[in-house]
Amino acid sequence: MTVEAKKETLGFQTEVKHLLHLMIHSLYSNKEIFLRELISNGSDAADKLRFEALSNDALYEGDPELKIRLDFDKDAKTITVSDNGIGMSRDEVQEHIGTIAKSGTKQFFERLTGDQAKDSELIGQFGVGFYSAFIVADKVTLTTRKAGEQEAVRWESTGEGEYTLETVEKPGRGTEIVLHLKEGEEEFLDGFRLRSIVKKFSDHISIPVVMDKEIPAETDEEGNETAPARVEEETVNSASALWTQSRDKISEEEYNEFYKHVGHDFQDPLTYVHSKVEGTNEYTLLLYVPSRAPFDLWDRDAKHGVKLYIRKVFITDDAEQLMPRYLRFIRGVIDADSLPLNVSREILQQSKQISAIKAGAVKKVLGLLESMAKDDAEKYATFWEQFGNVIKEGPVEDHKNKDRVANLLRFSSTHTDSAKQDVSLADYVSRMKEGQDKIYYVTADSFSAAKNSPHLEIFRKKGIEVLLLSDRVDEWLVSSLTEFDGKHLQSVAKGELDLEKFDSEEEKKEQEEVSKDYESVLKQIKEVLGDKVNDVKISHRLTDSPACLVTGAYDMSLNMERIMKEAGQSMNMMGMGGSKPTLEINPSHALVNAIKDEQDDERFADITNILFDQAILSEGGQLDDPAAFVHKLNALLQGLLK
Incomplete structure (x- = not known):
């Protein structure tokens, strides 16, 4: 034809x-x-x-x-x-x-x-x-x-x-x-x-x-051609599946070159695991951790990097059920012995054997990462820089292995104030103050915003370490990972801090007196702000800033609301489902003292709104009316110049 x-x-x-x-x-x-x-x-x-x-x-x-x-x-x-x-x-x-x-x-x-x-x-x-x-x-x-x-x-x-x-x-x-x-x-x-x-x-x-x-011609002793x-x-090649060979017969170079073939990568892998699992459900796996994140790491439609074989016969390279999404960077092969050769992708999705293989493969990968974290901190730092944000999806996705994944997590913290994420939760717990029963963290849209959050002021004063979370995935992480080693994870920007145990009797007495002294001011501020806030309180978490916003213990954080809004979700920056933040003011700040003594209602309202808008900005939020904020601020500055 x-x-x-x-x-x-x-x-x-x-x-x-x-x-x-x-x-x-x-x-x-x-x-x-x-x-x-x-x-x-x-x-x-x-x-x-x-x-x-x-x-x-x-x-x-x-x-x-x-x-x-x-x-x-x-x-x-x-x-x-x-x-x-x-x-x-x-x-x-x-x-x-x-x-x-x-x-x-x-x-x-x-x-x-x-x-x-x-x-x-x-x-x-x-x-x-x-x-x-x-x-x-x-x-x-x-x-x-x-x-x-x-x-x-x-x-x-x-x-x-x-x-x-x-x-x-x-x-x-x-x-x-x-x-x-x-x-x-x-x-x-x-x-x-x-x-x-x-x-x-x-x-x-x-x-x-x-x-x-x-093949040259063959000749006899007299030179006569006997075969043309x-x-x-x-x-030319061995033409044998590398993963089926004994580990002691495979060189490091051979492992690396096979990775480049199966991973379509130019660089050597960071590490790998080669294992044969025996028993009722036998399979061999050769799995690699790349040294660099692929460019399609955040593509939800990208194929997974693990190929499924059955007795050396390729079945699929799109078997999402072989590796969870938070390990989607893993490359390599899994070769099963006991699955039927004519298995379809639909049957794979429902197979108990495949589920068992997946569980075993995840266990091997997590063990590989745990060994790396324990034995080679430098290599693990390289891994975390490339794949840390993906691993942070683990506690959300893989409840069964939540604790193991939690041990692999790394963060920045006030312990070093470095943007480098090298603090484990175990490190944090080992440094907790006597009597401290919570792991404190702050979320923000950048490391700088987290590091300079006004919510950290009281923690720095009391020498309590706070984790600085500035990756977008962190908001989802802390919504799922609520405790570690029996310690509750607590946002410093949500609910009551419960730091009274670290206060002296003199500090407690002083706080009570200040609260009484500011009762009328708090009431007046709340009247000015109206439905923008749930409440106005004296702050026990501020030492330098004049004011901050605090959400309820079970409300969505302001940072999360901002992320959802940027993703196209319809919600108010100041709350979802009717929840509004509480404005906390610092009575030791000169601006708050000035508002306490202010007799002009219009000027009082302007300063109140400036305090509120500043609190929004310090959270990394956006103002509904930036021009009005600038106008009020300029008027206040002009008054100081007279």
């Missing part, structure tokens, strides 16, 4: 053009990785065909031996990488080759520095795959036919802005990529060179990588 010819010229996505330029110039010193990337793609295509063929054997088209073939032509100056995997349709070629469908693309380009070494790391972190071909080629021709379909498509480009798509005929399924090498890249037109690259980077992928090997010269197909 002939196919109808159809050819069109299309433009690359802008990001692709930019990436190609950067990659060609930044990765030139590590150009041999192009072969690893193309072989990895071929391996993935073979895995996908094997899975699809479980339910449709006809997709093999009479050719069930999956392999990747590598050829070179010195005269034509070409290298050809071909596979008989799943192949691609025309639409899939456009989706995967003409665009970069990754979240984080914008952030990727914003982080580029112009330094080739640093940008090379970023490009590797972002992942380039097929595009790495242009490191050594000035033209690339890709011909592919999807298994089970008649129509094939040819993609061709010089990598400079445009590519062509043409409908062609291709007898076999799969993908063939021809690299037309640039001047000066002849080193790759050598069988020994190509074999050494395959052995170095792709030795332990699970399907054969084959090349032609020339011939060419045989030779398997």
Whole structure:
């Protein structure tokens, strides 16, 4: 059957053009990785065909031996990488080759520095795959036919802005990529060179990588030819699944190279765990922690990085049930022995065996992270910098392992006043003052705002440590993680502080007298503010600031309300569901003393509103009427200048 010819010229996505330029110039010193990337793609295509063929054997088209073939032509100056995997349709070629469908693309380009070494790391972190071909080629021709379909498509480009798509005929399924090498890249037109690259980077992928090997003619003692010269197909790599081998037979370099294959990463992993679980539910896992966060870490639709195999047969790389979302950065493979080979994704979702495998895998990963935190603080600090915000989702998502995850958490605190998150909850508990039974924290939208929160003043005075939480996820974290080691987590900006136990009798007596002295002032302030506040009180938490806002113990924090509002939730900054904050004033502050003695009602109201608006600003909030605040403040300042 002939196919109808159809050819069109299309433009690359802008990001692709930019990436190609950067990659060609930044990765030139590590150009041999192009072969690893193309072989990895071929391996993935073979895995996908094997899975699809479980339910449709006809997709093999009479050719069930999956392999990747590598050829070179010195005269034509070409290298050809071909596979008989799943192949691609025309639409899939456009989706995967003409665009970069990754979240984080914008952030990727914003982080580029112009330094080739640093940008090379970023490009590797972002992942380039097929595009790495242009490191050594000035033209690339890709011909592919999807298994089970008649129509094939040819993609061709010089990598400079445009590519062509043409409908062609291709007898076999799969993908063939021809690299037309640039001047000066002849080193790759050598069988020994190509074999050494395959052995170095792709030795332990699970399907054969084959090349032609020339066998010279055989002759007898008189020199007569007894067998003609011939060419045989030779398997270049080990073609055995790395995870099935004994750990003592695998080198560190082999572990690292396999990670780069399965993780599509350029850098070595931070750490890994390789384990075989025996019993009624047997499985092997090889799981890696990357050294850098991938750019799609916050993409809710991104596929998970753990591949599920059943007796070395690939099943899926989108098995969300294999790893919880807070461990979505984990890369690697899980190979089960006892699952039925024809298992469907729907059955996977309901399988008790899969649930048990997931629980076991999570246990192994948490154990790996615990060991790292205990034995290598520097490496764990690197891990936390890259993945800390994701781990903070753990107590919300994984109630069963909440305590284990809580031990892995790290925060900033007033103990060091450093933005570096290196304080564990166990560290905090070990430093608690005698009689202290709560773990205190403050949430804000930045470290600076948290560090300078007026709510911390009394804690600094009394020498009580407070955790400084400034990541957005922290609000969800503390809503789920309410205690640790029997100690309740308490926001310093919500409810009563219960610090009386740390007050002297003299301080308690003084507070009672001040409260009586300010009764009428508090009443007048509340009348001015009306329904903006729930109450007005004398503050026992302020030492330097004139006022602060406090929410109820069970109300949403002002920081959380702001986050929800920015996310498009309809609610008032000053409360949701009728809840309003309490304004606390500091009687030792000059501005509060001034309002106490103020006789002019209008001036009293202006100062009251200034105090209230300042309290909002100190919480990182936004004023409903900034111009009115500035007008009142200017009027007050002008009065002081007279």
